[in-house]
Amino acid sequence: METMFGIAVDGVAYGMILFIISVGLSVTLGLMRVVNLAHGAFAMVGGYIASYAAQGAGLPYAAALPVAVVLTVLATLPLERLLYRRIYGSANELAQVLLTIGLTFVIVAGINYLFGPTLKRIPLPELLTGTVQIGSKAIPAHRAFVIVAGGLTLLALWWLLERTDFGIRLRAAVDDPAMAAALGIRTERLYLATFALGSGLAALGGVLGAELLPLEPYYAIRYIVLFLAVVAVGGAGSIFGSAAAALALGIVDTAGKYLIPSFGEFFFYAALILILFRWPYGFFKGRTA
Amino acid sequence: MTMAGRTASRTGVAGAHPPPAARRDLGWIGIPLVAVAGLAAFWLLPDDLALLTRIAASALFVLSLDLVLGYGGIATLGQAAMYGTGAYAAGIAAVNWISDPFALLAVGGLAGGLIALVTGALILHAHGLTLLMLTIAVGQIVQEIANKARDWTGGSDGLSGIDPAPVLGLFRFDLYGRTAFLFALAVLVVALMVARRIVRSPFGLACRGVKEDPLRVSALGGSPKSYLVALYAVAGVFAGVAGALTAVTSGIVGLDSAGFPWSAEALVMLVLGGTGRLYGAVIGTAVFMGIHHILASSDPFHWMGFIGLFLIGIVLFLPGGIASGAGRLSALLSALARPGRDGGRA
Numbered sequence: 042m043e044t045m046f047g048i049a050v051d052g053v054a055y056g057m058i059l060f061i062i063s064v065g066l067s068v069t070l071g072l073m074r075v076v077n078l079a080h081g082a083f084a085m086v087g088g089y090i091a092s093y094a095a096q097g098a099g100l101p102y103a104a105a106l107p108v109a110v111v112l113t114v115l116a117t118l119p120l121e122r123l124l125y126r127r128i129y130g131s132a133n134e135l136a137q138v139l140l141t142i143g144l145t146f147v148i149v150a151g152i153n154y155l156f157g158p159t160l161k162r163i164p165l166p167e168l169l170t171g172t173v174q175i176g177s178k179a180i181p182a183h184r185a186f187v188i189v190a191g192g193l194t195l196l197a198l199w200w201l202l203e204r205t206d207f208g209i210r211l212r213a214a215v216d217d218p219a220m221a222a223a224l225g226i227r228t229e230r231l232y233l234a235t236f237a238l239g240s241g242l243a244a245l246g247g248v249l250g251a252e253l254l255p256l257e258p259y260y261a262i263r264y265i266v267l268f269l270a271v272v273a274v275g276g277a278g279s280i281f282g283s284a285a286a287a288l289a290l291g292i293v294d295t296a297g298k299y300l301i302p303s304f305g306e307f308f309f310y311a312a313l314i315l316i317l318f319r320w321p322y323g324f325f326k327g328r329t330a
Numbered sequence: 331m332t333m334a335g336r337t338a339s340r341t342g343v344a345g346a347h348p349p350p351a352a353r354r355d356l357g358w359i360g361i362p363l364v365a366v367a368g369l370a371a372f373w374l375l376p377d378d379l380a381l382l383t384r385i386a387a388s389a390l391f392v393l394s395l396d397l398v399l400g401y402g403g404i405a406t407l408g409q410a411a412m413y414g415t416g417a418y419a420a421g422i423a424a425v426n427w428i429s430d431p432f433a434l435l436a437v438g439g440l441a442g443g444l445i446a447l448v449t450g451a452l453i454l455h456a457h458g459l460t461l462l463m464l465t466i467a468v469g470q471i472v473q474e475i476a477n478k479a480r481d482w483t484g485g486s487d488g489l490s491g492i493d494p495a496p497v498l499g500l501f502r503f504d505l506y507g508r509t510a511f512l513f514a515l516a517v518l519v520v521a522l523m524v525a526r527r528i529v530r531s532p533f534g535l536a537c538r539g540v541k542e543d544p545l546r547v548s549a550l551g552g553s554p555k556s557y558l559v560a561l562y563a564v565a566g567v568f569a570g571v572a573g574a575l576t577a578v579t580s581g582i583v584g585l586d587s588a589g590f591p592w593s594a595e596a597l598v599m600l601v602l603g604g605t606g607r608l609y610g611a612v613i614g615t616a617v618f619m620g621i622h623h624i625l626a627s628s629d630p631f632h633w634m635g636f637i638g639l640f641l642i643g644i645v646l647f648l649p650g651g652i653a654s655g656a657g658r659l660s661a662l663l664s665a666l667a668r669p670g671r672d673g674g675r676a
Binding site for chain 2: 070076124127128134135136138139140142143144145146147148149150151153154158258262266269270272273274277303304306307310311313314317318321322323
């Protein structure tokens, strides 16, 4: 019973981190149809900035987090103008894969050059290092914080996409970019804003998840498969799909590691194949499909 | 919008290819050229034969990816599943039962082809990101099985103790790797000839048809999926032979031979060289691994930064890969020469 509870808490927390990072990828894939393999690198950049802000500049966690998100967005926006804009659209799949792999390599090399190959930590404030009592159970405060943050992100995104002007334009552009442009929606600006949203979410997840997905230069390559898996299972462009997929895969992966640790990632990928075999377009057939 | 985008990209791809006549000429020259270049490297770089052998075996692997991607349009990041299966099958066979190098290649090819046939039939209904993920997942599962089956594969320690018999009973695998390199080069050249036959056969043309327009192929009575599965299996044989070739010439098989990074690297090498031209695979592999050998000896991260910039540059400025550079250059030169010649006449 204790194990089940532990699996549930860790699995949900892990799933929430996967969700926060992957939903950014899902939104950019849904709108711009770009398979951004550098998304993991953006998350890593966010984590490293937070780590530097907390350890090098001495900022508190609560300040390091927004600083990391904002700086990551500012750092990645020029990439949208210079690189990504040329490869939007599903016809450029191969070019997207190569360009973003290339970008990932450059970022990995740059991070290693600046921060070295060792593991970096983001020191947690005292508030997050203890445990939280829920009924008779105690769960680590950091896990609880991550779960709450994931839930808030989900709500905020839902509100942004379903209830705001920006969301209406974005959904229109996803459904039919040419028509949206003809109706006076400035799709280029929309792409820029969505790209910023995507890399901001990546950075947020990178910072929040630094305890679960440790920060080191190969982070960008090691975890991108996880994020892509979530997007493929959830359906590109679907927020609730991403959340469901991230939680399902997070729990499957955690359960596999707890119960049958010797089989490593086997269950994760077996589940992935089974799910994609049954639902080739993901749980929630993405808006693009 | 989507239609316009697709049409534009298709004409873009068609425009990047040299005209059919030019491609036929290049095809005739290519195979002896690879053989001559290989032999020249054999004489010029006698100290780097281990690297050259790896390049030849990897070029065969990248060639298999070119069959899948360049001629079938299947975007995959899991080609190493077939390579790893072939390598392990040949390695296990060599340790336990047989030692003839050609028999080992056959075992590897068979294993690679079988796994490709089975997984291809399961996953090739998908497209785009879903297909990418499925191919990655297949590769990861193969790697995980190899990791678990310690008794057979040696797990994370790798499989060692592969000691193949002399080639044709005459040429022993010597300490300097001379036999290994010439053997690998010969296999690569034969594989290039076979691959050329395949892509120019009616089957190869049908696969290219599926790549260009699956809807039209099915309207003509063909089954796009079965063509793709067959192509995937054929390429799996090539990848399996490549894995077996690596196992035979290097004597060891590691877990990374089935890993995602190796699949991704193969894709990078292929696109560096140029897809859909067969020789692009050889050029890309030689360039990639050659530069890697030079740069990574100082610091692997320098290498990553360099290859990353190189990739971005290729996508932005030379979308057809290095092999298209020659065609583009000659087109540019003739475009430059024509006005000049006209001016001279006037």
